[in-house]
Amino acid sequence: MRKGQQTRTAILEQALAIASQAGLAGLTIGTLAERSGLSKSGLFAHFGSKEGLQLAVIQGVRQLYSDLVFQPAIQQQPGLSRLRAIVENWLKWTASAKLPGGCIMTAAAYEFDDWPGPVRELVSQSLRELRKTLARSVRLAMEAGQLHQDTDADQLAFEIFSLYLGAQLDARLFGDPHAYERALVAFENLLERHGGGETPARAGDRPARAAASGAH
Amino acid sequence: MRKGQQTRTAILEQALAIASQAGLAGLTIGTLAERSGLSKSGLFAHFGSKEGLQLAVIQGVRQLYSDLVFQPAIQQQPGLSRLRAIVENWLKWTASAKLPGGCIMTAAAYEFDDWPGPVRELVSQSLRELRKTLARSVRLAMEAGQLHQDTDADQLAFEIFSLYLGAQLDARLFGDPHAYERALVAFENLLERHGGGETPARAGDRPARAAASGAH
């Protein structure tokens, strides 16, 4: 039972790399077996079906999200600093994970949004959780007095999420090396609009969004 | 030469529908032939290769963008009203075109961002043009005094584009029927931030939900 899990992990590492470039559908058992140094049937036995492999890949991505995005961020104080940590880790996690082809989760979201089944469910649920985590972090910042009380946390989470999608596209399709910085600028603009000014120290002293039209 | 173009158009109509659900790679010649009532080889002769078919599909999407998004919007006065028209048409164009599976262009962007070749180039170029059109529209609004002079048009175009991506994901993966309204709220928030708030003179024109952060 030990050797199996070991090779399974090694397989998944390759699978993540391939899926990030070719997508979950383009991740084929033949090429994955070849790249892993296994026979097709030997590899197949680990996952039982292609769908099982796809689900395992998504689970692997969830693990990476946890390790690279959320766990480091949860060490920050709840509120704006934690929210900022999440967003910053999130924007650069594919680079940290050495995934050559960008975020598998969002690519899978666009790939499977019309293909009902367990993969779509897992992706959908994972991204829903991510959105909830973002919204929760926004609410913690509101409770800490770092964001306005009338902030719509779900709306703001949607907007932050959109920036991530935009950054991915600019970086990968346009090859823009400044895509993440551009997304961070937009993110800070969003925070500023809701009262989360740039000083991480104290945020309760500047009450309104009055003078903040075109700073930056 | 007449009959050929006619069936080619009919084929492309089916191809658009399939590609919007299955993606450009999932659009297969066999199923497209079956759905079009043609033989595989008969259909194949129209495009010469699968890549040719994919390029034709993208060109078809470009045409739809022109017909459903830009041409109607260009009849509005340059400035904010034209920008608003573009964004509103854009957000609902897949419904207007009766495409069952969402925007082909953005799906193709995520699908082909790591697959170099003519398809990627065409998608990339098309979305670049779209971004430029957005930025140009923003600049026209600036020149008309409807947006602040220090507005970064490219940055704002990026943010609007991101909202489109987010709305697509919410609508198609989460099945959220209010995704487009949510994106419109965020869009109006962006305009407000740059000085393009709802003009009180024509407040009855459209639902004035931009100012209220906690709507819905």
Added chain:
DNA sequence: ACATTTATCGAACGTTCGTGCTATTATTTA
């Protein structure tokens, strides 16, 4: 109407896809 171009079909090609089986090795347990 006929000749010619154009459009479409049918069949087959080599590959690759995912997925079963049956051996045959490795590895773990007793």
Added chain:
DNA sequence: TAAATAATAGCACGAACGTTCGATAAATGT
């Protein structure tokens, strides 16, 4: 170390993939 179990390889399968080619039907120009 022997027995039991887990892990992998080999082989084959039906289906679908994109693609080619020669034959046939339909549309077009004269």
